Amino acid sequence: MHRRPVMRIALSTLALLGGLGVAAGATGTAQADTKPQQPASAGLLTALQKDFHLTARQAEDRLAAEKQAAKTDRAARKAAGSAFAGSWFDAKKGTLTVALTGTRTADAVRSTGAEVRTDARHSESQLAAVKREIDGIKAPTSVTGWRVDPRTNRVVVDVLAKDRSDKDVRAFLAKAEDAGPVAVHAVEGAPEKPRPLAAGTVGGDPFYTGNVRCSIGFSVVGGFVTAGHCGQPGQAVYGWDNSYIGNIQGSTFPGDDMAWVNVGSGWWTTPVVLGWGTVSDQLVRGSNVAPVGSSICRSGSTSHWHCGTVLGLNETINYANGPVYEATHTNVCAEPGDSGGAFISGDQAQGVTSGGFGNCTSGGETWFQPVNEILGRYGLTLVTS
Numbered sequence: 001m002h003r004r005p006v007m008r009i010a011l012s013t014l015a016l017l018g019g020l021g022v023a024a025g026a027t028g029t030a031q032a033d034t035k036p037q038q039p040a041s042a043g044l045l046t047a048l049q050k051d052f053h054l055t056a057r058q059a060e061d062r063l064a065a066e067k068q069a070a071k072t073d074r075a076a077r078k079a080a081g082s083a084f085a086g087s088w089f090d091a092k093k094g095t096l097t098v099a100l101t102g103t104r105t106a107d108a109v110r111s112t113g114a115e116v117r118t119d120a121r122h123s124e125s126q127l128a129a130v131k132r133e134i135d136g137i138k139a140p141t142s143v144t145g146w147r148v149d150p151r152t153n154r155v156v157v158d159v160l161a162k163d164r165s166d167k168d169v170r171a172f173l174a175k176a177e178d179a180g181p182v183a184v185h186a187v188e189g190a191p192e193k194p195r196p197l198a199a200g201t202v203g204g205d206p207f208y209t210g211n212v213r214c215s216i217g218f219s220v221v222g223g224f225v226t227a228g229h230c231g232q233p234g235q236a237v238y239g240w241d242n243s244y245i246g247n248i249q250g251s252t253f254p255g256d257d258m259a260w261v262n263v264g265s266g267w268w269t270t271p272v273v274l275g276w277g278t279v280s281d282q283l284v285r286g287s288n289v290a291p292v293g294s295s296i297c298r299s300g301s302t303s304h305w306h307c308g309t310v311l312g313l314n315e316t317i318n319y320a321n322g323p324v325y326e327a328t329h330t331n332v333c334a335e336p337g338d339s340g341g342a343f344i345s346g347d348q349a350q351g352v353t354s355g356g357f358g359n360c361t362s363g364g365e366t367w368f369q370p371v372n373e374i375l376g377r378y379g380l381t382l383v384t385s
Contacts, residue, residue, distance in 0.1 A: 044346075047279045048295060051307040063346050065094035066295060068113070070288045070348065072096045075112040080105050085120035086127075086150020089293035091309075096291060099150055120153045122181055128314065130180030131155050135325055137175050139318045140168035144187060144194055145367075146176070147315030147329060150292060154183040156312075160193075161186035194317050194367065196229040196257070196339055196355040206301050206337065207245065208238045215301040215341030217352035218284060218371060219269035219383035223262040225374045226340030227352050228253030229321070237261050250378050254322030257354040258374040259340075271385045273342045273349075276304035283347055283385040287371050289313075290345035296330055297345070298368075300338025300353060303360040308332035310345075317355065317367050324354060327367040333360040343368045349382060 048059040069089045076098045077084050085099035098109050099120040106116050122130075127148045134146055134155060142163035149156040157176055163169055164186055176182045206213035209231030217225045228251045231237070237245045245267055251259035263269060271284040276299065290296055290310050297307040312329040330343070334356050343350040351368035358364020375382060 042280070044275075044279045044282060044297070047297065047305065047307055052295065061094065062091060062295060065089075066290065067346055067348075069096040069291055069294065070345075072113045073098075073289070073291050076109050076114045079108040079112055082123060082125065084124050085122065085153060086124050086148065087114070087291050088150055089291040090115075091293055091295075099153065122153055124148065124150070127153070127155055127181070130182075131314065131316065133179040134176045134182075135316055135323065137172060137179075139172055139323070140166065141193060141318070141320065142166055142169050143172055143318055145315055145317045145329075147312040149183070149312060152183055154181045155179075156183045156185050158185050158187050161188045194319060194355050194357050194365075196227070196253075196319060196321065206240060208242070209235050209248065213301070213337045214339045215299070215337065215353065217340050217342045218273070218349050219271055220260060220375070220380040221269075221383060223249065223260055223380075224269060225258065225260045225352055225371065225380065227354055227369065228257045228259045229354075230259060230340050239267075252377070254319060254324050256373070256377070257324045257327070257369045258352070258377060260374065260378050260380060269383050271383045273299050273344050274305075275299070278305040282344055284344065284349050284382070285347040285384050287349040287375070287382055289370070289372070290348065290350055294345050296332060296343055296350060298330075298332045298334060298338070298341060298343050298353060298366065300334060300341030302335045302337035303333065306332050306334070306360060311365070315367065319355060324367070324369070326370065326373065327354055328370055329365065329367050331365050333358060333364040334366045335359050 045059045073087050080100055083100045083102055083105050085101050087096055087098045089096055096114045098114040099117045101120045101123050103118045106118055109116050131148050142160045144158045146155055146157040159169055214226055214230035231248045233248050233251050235248045239245050246262040246264050249260050249262050273282040275281045292310050294310045296310050299305050308331040310330055315327050315329045317324045317327050334353055338353050341353045349371045351370045354367045354369050356364055356366030
């Protein structure tokens with residue numbers, strides 16, 4: 001077994017740890033942990049205090065409220081049925097708000113613990129259909145993306161402000177507005193278009209596919225998930241020291257941005273996201289989707305650990321390589337080489353880094369491929385604690 005690479009990758013990427021887990025396929029027993037699960041590690045609470053300017057108690061209360069909101073969201077969606085028009089987490093109030101297209105299911109939704117608005121004119125499924133129609137329209141490069149926005153009950157289209165009057169932009173927006181309810185968001189001061197965040201071969205703690213460096217996302221049974229633009233099916237994957245890890249078993253980009261790699265040759269998988277010394281390494285206990293407005297953190301091999309907020313779900317990113325659909329938008333920064341790295345909210349896996357703009361010095365925004373879509377596409381099982 002390559003014991004040294006196993007321990008090294010535990011300290012340098014994201015989710016392959018030799019010392020804390022068991023080899024894939026191995027069986028065994030362990031003493032049950034009867035302690036109640038804490039909302040987060042002390043290190044994560046410290047990071048949230050710093051990034052969100054919270055006290056220790058406020059950080060703990062926020063994570064607990066977000067965890068409850070994710071549970072409430074699932075119940076509220078079921079209670080609302082076809083009247084569901086979206087939801088979002090209010091960090092100041094610590095509550096989940098659910099929009100409905102009428103009052104018929106309002107009491108049932110309130111019984112889940114959610115706050116309710118009944119003034120939505122369009123259901124989430126109707127807006128999703130509008131977005132799919134817009135997905136079929138060729139977008140100019142100055143249109144950076146579009147998403148279903150539950151707060152405005154519209155499909156919001158992001159356009160670089162300096163190009164708002166461009167002929168091709170106006171033509172695209174006219175077609176988009178024909179599809180259904182659309183709102184335009186002028187992006188001020190964006191230094192560049194969103195881009196995938198793979199990197200050339202450089203020093204540090206990477207995994208490599210050819211001359212590309214990316215970051216490991218989450219452990220799955222038999223391997224790990226990462227971003228699709230990091231490599232092609234069949235391509236060999238190597239660790240920080242150029243030791244062989246496995247091969248890319250499936251990869252999609254553009255359209256989606258997802259891939260998974262099998263692990264062998266003594267590499268082990270465990271349910272851990274690396275904290276890079278900023279926080280303690282984080283255990284993964286599930287993959288419940290964090291609502292819009294929730295806090296979220298990202299780990300990557302270039303810029304390490306950073307936190308922010310979920311800005312939107314089900315967003316199309318208009319990369320130069322081609323669009324990626326159904327991504328999640330955040331205001332967490334990232335840099336080249338962070339692609340494929342883990343996004344986690346509390347102890348719940350969210351997705352793998354796709355791309356963004358800006359950097360972690362001046363700030364930026366990123367998008368990630370939701371992990372549940374990757375698991376479903378390839379028939380994978382997330383490794384959890």
